[in-house]
Amino acid sequence: VCTMESPTRFYDINANQVSCLQNQHGVNMVFSRNGRQWAYLSEEDGRVLNPQSHDGKNFKKPVIHLGDYINGRRVSMPKWPGSKPLAFSQDGLAVGTTRGRVGLLDCLNFNKTSVVIPCHQDEVTHAVFTPDSKILVTQSRDGMIRLTDTGTRKAIAKLETDTWKKPMFLGISPQGDI
Secondary structure, three states: OOOOOOOEEEEEOOOOEEEEEOOOOOEEEEEOOOOOEEEEEEEOOHHHOOOOOOOOOOOOOEEEEEEEOOOOOEEEOOOOOOOOOEEEOOOEEEEEOOOOEEEEEEOOOOOOOOEEEEOOOOOEEEEEEOOOOOEEEEEEOOOEEEEEEOOOOOEEEEEEOOOOOOOOOOOOOOOOOO
16 A cells, blocks of 8 residues: 555555555555565655645656565655656566656666656556556557567557547456457
């Protein structure tokens, strides 16, 4: 459970226990595929992120935090304009922006330069990887869904959607074919 107030609580179903990580709170929390790492969006100054003064959608100085569930370690990631949505691949994290771009962050080597993919004309609202992490699917307020090859960073397909509808959800089947 990740809210705008500390702590973040993890409920381990198998162990039937709760663990808490203090001073770690934000919105848009996602887990990595191995279930050990997690990422969330917060303000650069986390003290200003609270339900009384923040809407949880518009960020003045967004920052991505990456953490490790097992040892409670947290690592600050680069600042991105918009910083959502978040989606884990096998070894990285996709972070969307309000400027129609997606950043691919290397979660294994934090010092490695990240890649920015210009893929949309408006805010990226959803991102998801295929199970093999070879294709990144993004949806935007520009009315497009784009499929991008993560190896070449080139668009391989685009699908036009109804622009008058606000995108609510984007998903991929476990096999990656739908």
